[in-house]
Amino acid sequence: MALIKDVVQPFVIDPIHAVMPLTPSPRGGGFYNQMAANTSSLIDSTTVTSGTANIFGNIYSGYGSGYQSYHGSRSPSTIDLADGVTHGVEAMRQHNNKFEFTLGANSSQYAGALDPAGGVTNSDAAAFKTIKLYNVTGGGAGYLVLTLEREDIPYSPYTKTGFYDGTTQSLKFPSWKQTTGELGDYFANQIIRVELWS
């Protein structure tokens, strides 16, 4: 064993320092700067205790509120986006196998005339870059079951009417919807922690 240790150590330790410059390069970014640009961090999360619903023949699994049916629950009921603004979670679910994430509530924050919809500017910096789903049914930190990039779930706000401040008004809810179905129902009566990452 001593012979192997002596042989390996010089080749493992020394070359690492040689290829990792600590100062910016003449082209504007050293190794560490590039790493920083690619760093992702947790923005916020909510945990969904999943339910199911069949609304007009559409199968929903996860949490959703609104017309016809509530299914499941979520805690907390709000989530922050990358710009620091807090929003109500209207839906976090699979709809006919496609992941769907909708913000909203009956409030002036979602007035139909507001631009951008719900005050949400849809960019990585303003909203989120990645969504991760962890199954935490068994408790603890759980395990990762699905990772979706925002480009896989295009921004798709929709308008509906809601009652607030004593009148029925047009509301526009920010929403992101996956375009292709998932082979598997990740919510399916499970407890899922949904994390937004920058």
Add this chain to the structure above:
Amino acid sequence: MAHSVRKLTSVSSDDITRLFEDCKTKILEGTLPFDGTPTEADAAVYFNIGIPNVLALPQGEVFGYFKDDHLCFIRYALVTDGVLEQSYYLAGNDAEGSRAYLYSQEFADALKAYYQANFTSVDSWAIAGKSTATYEENVLKPNLYETTGVSYVKEDLTDPVSNITYEKRTITF
């Protein structure tokens, strides 16, 4: 000739694909509430993913109509407190390559026997103006919904998000 409706605990992708091929023209005419206009591949994937996903749900119910042990028809649903909330279906061909069974009294009777044995009530949705709604009204209503021992109600409901109008039919036993 034997006619039966049975609960399915598994469905092969070959069966889903076969039944889809038999009825894809009806699906692509707009009988399902897809976002936009699906391609044939999109619609096929919808069923190939959706039916196994429903089978995996504790509340999921998938059943089929067999004519002499040949699987002709699959429908999927959720069951809540004894109510079968039906989703959409694949109505394929029988062993002779025909869909005429859909109009037979034997098919309606087999569905009725399955419903009565397992559920207190059955909901069914169809998009208004499409052939599935016409079929429900002209065939299933006289053959099943308005038969002895069945109470029948029809409502028209518009989804405010998609603006699609659905015909909801409820039968109770």
